Amino acid sequence: MPALGQTFGIEIVPVVDLRLGSVVRAKAGERNRYQPIVTPLSRSPDPVEVAAGLLAVAPSRHLYVADLDGIEGRGRDVASLRRLATAFPAVTLWIDAGIATRAEADAFLDQGLGRLVLGSESQADDALVRDLGDRAVLSLDFRGEDYVGPHEILATPAIWPERVIVMTLARVGMGHGPDLTRLADLHRQAPTGCRLYAAGGLRDRRDLAALAEIGVSGILVASALHDGRL
Template sequence: MADEFEIIPVIDLRHGAVVRARAGDRDSYAPIRTPLAKGSAPADVARGLLGAVPARILYVADLDAIVDGAPPDIASLSAIVAACPGTTLWVDAGFSRPAGVEAFLAAHLGRPVIGSESQADADLVRTLGDRAVFSLDTRGGERLGPAALHDAPAHWPRDVIVMTLGRIGIGAGPDLDRLAALAASNPSTRLYAAGGVRGWADVAALKAHGIAGALIASAIHDGALRGPTRL
């Protein structure tokens, strides 16, 4: 069992604004409306999230980079860093090449997240090791990215996000069976659930299954989950 459960608030960026994610249907994401901030400016939403859940880590998905292959949104990331001193960003910007990761690391804006959906093979994940976080991506039961990344945990770094895109923002609950199986078969890996967490009951269930933490957005914005970041 994980000794400590860590809640990681999530920001999804699109065209310089924070958007509300739902079921992984990225084309339908619209600028967020939240009681935590006036508008959808990344720095304001980040401050609001951390005011509700004072976390050490903030996850940022740069959807322009992931979906369209655009360069990382350095302006928005820099604004978040400036607004949230002492917080580490985990950033998925569709990284697929070593040069892009090295340039991001040189900017000192956070830790890169390498999504399986953005990979052609296992080389980048294997080469970066624990310098990066790995995201094991699925949508509707489909495994996204190379089979080698799903089937060979030897390629994984210590921190792995289990990203279930189809459960994001729809109140479906986390995929406990899959998460429990992954935790049981990879006890030395810190697994973070992403998609479906509705509140404290789901957090308790994930912790009981040996999950290290969870990436959460909707439950924080909607008020179902506020307060301490660790259990």
């Protein structure tokens, strides 16, 4: 089965949001309201079962995993991450677990679970983004119109790694369409060779065409896959 979005040159990256060992349904970035997912792609909210369902309908080399326990400071769900890495050895996990220090990053990288995602909302400054470079994926996080994170990360495109996610949290799970204006603006600022990935709001294949037109390389997707809109 060819990867979804191949016609438009857009990479579809399926998304798993983990909380307390289960996959939850993300909506509008309101994490306190996320509930265990109910989806036709899996019989349960078990991470491996849900990931298998997502990858069956959207084959991908990458799987984005938001470890919400780690992001929210409850301790990282290493057991679930290890299960996913073991179950899908040909897929590289992109993992946001709220890591913000070099010691945490080194410990994570030593485990060999996947590619580290540095969420701007979790960073105190730009040091870790500069230090890790292309060994990490950067997520530029936005709530509404507001960027969340150290200003120097957003204001210094020269330090961005090869892959940058533009995370529009208010659009996650809402089906309102990607934030094309913001994505186009950041694409103009991005250094040569930087690949932007949209996150939040995808409705259908028409949005993929619009993203391709402005030069976006990929998009993180959950709801549109669970709901059968792609």
